[in-house]
């Protein structure tokens with residue numbers, strides 16, 4: 240199978256890596272060579288670590304040898320499945336899918352790794368809504384078990400079955416849900432992170448204490464502020480905006496502190512500063 244990934248950021252890189260580890264031929268595209276170089280370096284480090292721990296069936300060289308990095312979208316023409324993992328912005332994703340619908344072979348399936356944006360809207364933009372689906376991996380992709388599989392209004396049974404089987408071949412556990420803002424994962428997770436940010440804003444406790452309370456008290460592997468920094472505060476804000484607008488309820492209102500931090504360029508781990516310094 241030929242597997243395409245668009246975006247060499249934290250999610251795109253992880254998806255491409257796991258696809259290559261699973262034996263697929265992988266094409267990764269990003270807009271600039273420097274993003275591809277950065278993405279490749281992260282993949283090399285992760286593969287080396289997993290290899291050291293004896294968790295891979297192939298050597299790092301074999302896995303990386305299955306991967307091609309390019310800035311050219313035309314490289315997806317003969318892909319069987321293309322998963323998009325670019326910025327969480329409906330307009331930008333829709334534009335990309337309009338182009339991909341023209342480039343990828345007609346029988347190819349298009350998928351979005353979006354955290355929250357309506358799959359049905361992106362499917363319409365692609366011009367092939369029956370062969371379009373949400374394939375939502377969790378961060379960090381090499382370590383997390385879940386793939387949330389989201390059917391759009393017109394997604395065919397064959398497409399859902401193909402993507403479910405592909406997720407299984409990648410060693411993941413696919414779970415199905417319907418196309419509602421934030422799906423299941425982020426409709427439940429993101430309001431918790433937003434509330435933790437609101438607690439910082441209101442002075443309920445220091446960030447370290449908020450995280451400690453949720454880690455030690457609820458056995459969460461990461462505190463909510465550490466997790467928000469890890470996901471990216473820009474992505475968290477974009478998801479809250481989709482929940483707020485899509486569900487029309489003020490309980491999903493993004494915390495003003497979250498908005499202000501994104502405006503200030505504090506995006507969490509990826510910018511070096513969020514609730515913590517990296």
Ligand SMILES: CC(=O)CC(=O)SCCNC(=O)CCNC(=O)[C@H](O)C(C)(C)COP(=O)(O)OP(=O)(O)OC[C@H]1O[C@@H](n2cnc3c(N)ncnc32)[C@H](O)[C@@H]1OP(=O)(O)O
Pocket residue numbers: 284285286288289353354376377378379380381382383424425428460461466470
């Ligand atoms: C926003 C969305 O749309 C959806 C989302 O994805 S929401 C985010 C979902 N993800 C989560 O909630 C993650 C929560 N965190 C966790 O589950 C855990 O902290 C974790 C799995 C990330 C890390 O596990 P941990 O038990 O805390 O241990 P930690 O010591 O940090 O890491 C375990 C090992 O994995 C390694 N590791 C971490 N990331 C890695 C990666 N990408 N590749 C390879 N190895 C990795 C670490 O280096 C570490 O190695 P050593 O044992 O050699 O030190």
Ligand SMILES: NC(=O)C1=CN([C@@H]2O[C@H](COP(=O)(O)OP(=O)(O)OC[C@H]3O[C@@H](n4cnc5c(N)ncnc54)[C@H](OP(=O)(O)O)[C@@H]3O)[C@@H](O)[C@H]2O)C=CC1
Pocket residue numbers: 245246247248249250251268269270274323324325326327328331335352353354355375376377378469470471474509
């Ligand atoms: N972060 C997370 O925990 C999770 C995120 N997601 C979703 O995955 C997607 C990607 O998120 P994430 O990997 O964190 O983001 P990143 O910012 O790490 O990566 C996005 C990548 O896509 C590139 N990009 C942006 N616009 C375009 C475009 N028009 N064409 C090609 N490439 C583009 C970016 O380049 P540049 O550097 O220029 O911006 C960057 O390399 C989002 O939809 C997000 O909601 C899903 C699950 C978890």
